[in-house]
Amino acid sequence: MPLTLHVLPGEYAVCRLDPQEAPPAWAWAGPLSSVTRTLAELSVVCAAQNVPPEVEAQRGWAALELQGPFAFTLTGILASVLVPLQGAGIGIFALSTFDTDYVLVPESQVRKAAEALRAAGHTVVD
Template sequence: MLSLQTLPGNFAIYRFAPQASVPAQVWHSPLLSVTRTPDELSVVCAADVPVEGALSCEMDWAALQVAGPLDFSLTGVLAGLSTALAAAGISVFAVST
C-alpha cells in the first residue's frame, strides 16, 4: 500500500513561452518542478514566490507526495491515485522526480 503525505503550503503552476528563462526566484521554493518542451516552459513552485512574465498561472494547488523511493518497475501508481482523485472531483497535475 502507498503512503501519501500532504506537503505544507499552496502551489502555483506557471506557463511561459518555450524560450523563456527560468525565473531566478523560484529556485528557493520548497517544491520546484521545471519542465521545458518545444511548446512551453512550465514551472511549479510555492504560490507565495513572486513570479512575473508568465503567460498564464493556476494558483492554489495542493501537493501530495507518495512516500518513496519507488522502484521504477512499479506500474499503475499514478493511475490508481488519479482514478481515486477523479472520482472525488479533484484535478491532477502530476510531477515526478
C-alpha cells in the same frame, strides 16, 4: 498497493512561460519546484508566493508527495492515486521525479482528496 502520501506545506502555482526563457530564479525556492521545457512552453511549478503577478499562472494548488522511492519497474503507482481522485471528482496536476511522484490538487479540495485516498486504503499525512 497501499501508499503513504504527505501533504506538503504551502500553496503552489503552475506557471506557463515562453520556451525561450531561462528558468527564473523565483522558481527554485520552497519545498517543491519543477521546471519542464518543451518546444511550446516552459512550465514551472513552485510556491505560489514566489510567482510575480505578471506571470501566467494557475494558483491555489496543494501538493501531495507519494512516499518513495519507487522502482521504475513498478506499475500502477499513479493510477492507484488518480483513480480515487477521479471518483471524487478532483482534478489533478501530476509530476514525477527519479524517486517519486507528486500530485497537485486544488487547495479547496485537499480534505476531500485525503478522504478519497484514505477510503482507497492509502495513508495521508497532513
